[in-house]
Amino acid sequence: MSDKKNSLEINETKIEFSEGQTILEVATKAGIFIPTLCYIENLTPYGGCRLCIVKVEGMKGFPTACSTSAQNDMKIITNNKELRNLRREVLKLTLSEHPFSCLVCDNKGKCEDEGRNESKAGRSFGCFFCSSKDNCDLKKITNYLEIDDVEYQLEYKNSSLKRADPFIEVDPNMCILCGKCVRTCNELRKIGAINFANRGHDTKVSTAFDLSLIDTNCQFCGACVEKSCPALVCKNLIMFSIDKTHVPDVKFV
Ligand code: SF4
Ligand code: SF4
Ligand code: SF4
Ligand code: FES
Structure with missing residues (x-):
């Protein structure tokens, strides 16, 4: 530059x-x-x-x-008004494939005030029980754009949770396909254990042949969790939940 x-x-x-x-x-x-x-x-x-x-x-x-x-x-x-309206529509489409009910609920402030404990990995149907709820950019931007209703029908993917790997658990239903984890693994870590698979509505983040991470070259460095989903989109994500007590101390390249 x-x-x-x-x-x-x-x-x-x-x-x-x-x-x-x-x-x-x-x-x-x-x-x-x-x-x-x-x-x-x-x-x-x-x-x-x-x-x-x-x-x-x-x-x-x-x-x-x-x-x-x-x-x-x-x-x-x-x-301006035009950009704001366009952004609202774009985000509503994203939310229509994400459990958004808590984001637009009239009682959301009340729920948050009650301060429930974080839940560990598991199927999440909304922010209330989501481990990302205290640091979620999706939530912040929904509030920033003042979205209080999503007219589109929720298309819950109903994919199975992936819990076979030792350190990382995956709930594909929470993924908003931002691709941060893929670029983190490919460009930052230069490992390439995950990528986008399929097309259109069936697009998902996956390993080659949908193998468990442990059967790939994944090093369980946690960068896709720490550097993408949790820190920048949705803490503990959206996609991954990681048991940090067992994460090997790998330096990011
Ligand atoms: S990822 Fe964010 S928006 Fe989605 S359920 Fe969790 S806290 Fe709510
Ligand atoms: S960073 Fe999270 S939301 Fe984005 S593509 Fe990866 S799993 Fe999905
Ligand atoms: S844990 Fe590390 S190596 Fe494994 S998918 Fe995530 S970024 Fe790639
Ligand atoms: S398209 Fe620019 S941040 Fe997503």
Whole structure:
């Protein structure tokens, strides 16, 4: 990345940037919030969640800020009524395949005040019993976009839990297909034990031939849990629950 300074406008404020930065990187550095669910700093943008859409003067449609390079003299809007409505619809579609009932429940504040204990891995039908409930970006962004109803019918995948592996348990029903775990395993750990499988509605994160992780080259480093699902999307996730007392002390590369 060169040090040559260019400038663009975000929400009518002039901001300098370096060549090679994306719109999201420029905005984030300037303290401008753009919602994301599939972005991980320094890893290849996936462009899957489409929550980071922005409006760029002269560009058709709504480019995703995480995968669009910043250009000199760009004029970018990161938040207006149109973008907000689009983001709400996009997130509602994601929620329609995730147990969302707690997120839009009239009593959700009351439940949270009661402060139930975290539950360990298991089939979760909503935030109330979910081990991610105290640190969940999906929940935070749903609140940020003030979604209090999802008109789409819930399509619960009803997939079996995967509990055969020693350290990691998987509830595929909670996965929002952000791809963070896949990129973490492939790009950060350079192991490639998991990837997307199937297409369309049947898309899922899987090992090759759907083997148990222990039958793959997985090193049970926990990076997919610690560096993706739990920390950045949904703590203890969505997909994985990990018994941290037995995790080998592997340094992330
Ligand atoms: S992952 Fe987040 S949104 Fe989903 S049930 Fe758990 S706390 Fe709620
Ligand atoms: S398991 Fe988690 S990190 Fe991986 S794709 Fe699903 S939601 Fe994203
Ligand atoms: S535990 Fe480590 S090696 Fe195994 S799938 Fe996750 S990131 Fe890949
Ligand atoms: S963060 Fe840009 S598409 Fe998901």
